[in-house]
Structures are given as C-alpha cells and as structure tokens.
Amino acid sequence: MLKKILVIMFAIAANQAFSQSESELGLYTGASYYMGDINPNKILYKPQFNLGWIFRYNFDKHYSLRLGMVYGKIEAFDRDASSEFQRRRDACFRTSFMDITTMFELNFKPFIVPKETKTEKMSPYLCAGIGYFASNSTESSFTIPFGLGVKFVSGKRLTTAIEWTYRKTFSDNIDYVDNPNQFAETSSLHNNDWVSFVGIMISYQLFKSNKECYLYR
Numbered sequence: 001m002l003k004k005i006l007v008i009m010f011a012i013a014a015n016q017a018f019s020q021s022e023s024e025l026g027l028y029t030g031a032s033y034y035m036g037d038i039n040p041n042k043i044l045y046k047p048q049f050n051l052g053w054i055f056r057y058n059f060d061k062h063y064s065l066r067l068g069m070v071y072g073k074i075e076a077f078d079r080d081a082s083s084e085f086q087r088r089r090d091a092c093f094r095t096s097f098m099d100i101t102t103m104f105e106l107n108f109k110p111f112i113v114p115k116e117t118k119t120e121k122m123s124p125y126l127c128a129g130i131g132y133f134a135s136n137s138t139e140s141s142f143t144i145p146f147g148l149g150v151k152f153v154s155g156k157r158l159t160t161a162i163e164w165t166y167r168k169t170f171s172d173n174i175d176y177v178d179n180p181n182q183f184a185e186t187s188s189l190h191n192n193d194w195v196s197f198v199g200i201m202i203s204y205q206l207f208k209s210n211k212e213c214y215l216y217r
Helices: 002-019 084-089 211-215
Strands: 023-035 048-058 063-077 092-107 122-135 141-155 158-169 194-205
Touching: 023 063, 023 158, 048 194, 092 141, 092 194, 122 158, 141 194
Parallel strands: none
Antiparallel strands: 023 048, 023 194, 048 063, 063 092, 092 122, 122 141, 141 158, 158 194
16 A cells, blocks of 8 residues: 555656656765664664665745655675674675655755745755665565755756655564564564665756746736
C-alpha cells in the first residue's frame, strides 16, 4: 500500500513538474553513509559518492514538493570499531542502492526562483516525507526521510541547495546484522539501521514565470 502511494505521489508531482512554471528539474550529488549495528554513532563514517536527480514543485514561497532518486553505495566494517566485541564479531557489508523519496520542503523565509520583490536570495528549510531504499545485495525497506538545508538563488532560473538528511528504515537487516539482541519478536522499534545523505542540488526552472508582471497589469 505504501509503495502504491509513493508511486502515485511521484507520478502526480512529475506531471506538475513538466507542466507548470513553478517547477524545477535538477541534479544531486554528495555522499552517503550508514549508521546501525556495525556503526552505531560515527558521523560521516566511510562516506561514499552518490548521484541523482530531483523534481521540485513550488506551491508558493514557503512550501514545495520534491521528488528525488539517488544512486550510491554504503559500507561498514566491524574491524573499524573501538569495541572489542565488534572486532571479534568481524561483521561487514557493502552494497549499492537506489533511494527514492517524496518530500515536502518548508522554507523559513519567502523564497522562489526567479527572485521576486518580496522574496529572499537565501533561505534555510526543513524537509520530510516518505521513501523507499532499494538495495541490490542487502534488505530493502520503506523509509521516513527528513533533514534540513539551505537554498540559494544562484542564477535567474537556478536554485542551489546544500542539504543533510537521514533515512529511518523499517529494517534491521540493511547491514546483514539482524536483531543483535535476540528479542523474541523483531520490531521496527528495535531496529537501528539508518542511511544519511550530505549533498548539494542544483535545479533549473523549467518554464519562465511572469508572476510579477501580472501584478502591474
């Protein structure tokens, strides 16, 4: 059911992206890393290069809907841990993945491209939504993506955004280390597999907007 909802939202927003002047198409690049049973707390542990694309539909100066698809890799090794137990366990994994997300963005300041009289050239924003993490060699999972970033007007029709996001998965087997505490029942409350993304997006407004001109007709 969740997968169908994600596909429907993706299709609707993509249709809007190609038919409205409030839409943007862009590229994403950055690094991804894993946090879970093998890496419980190291930020930016073994970051791996990733690449993708985005659609963004701007409802107004504060709210946007964004679709994204990113290809990348994550990996982790017990031998890097400070824990003696982990080094003896010697678990490890490496996998490629495709990450699909639909997220809403909330701009803290009025922001839109091209810049209008009462909008800003820069705005922090929050983002959250629903997604799917599809691995080619470990377990795949639906996700709850969320994070924060900063947007900049970088040209008449260009937006640049720097962003840090997390993916909360519904699986404890992304890393092959399933249910390490041996609970009687596996629960999503007990899992601790996360994927994080740090990256930059550059998007281009697909159709030129003339909204300010309309105000003075």
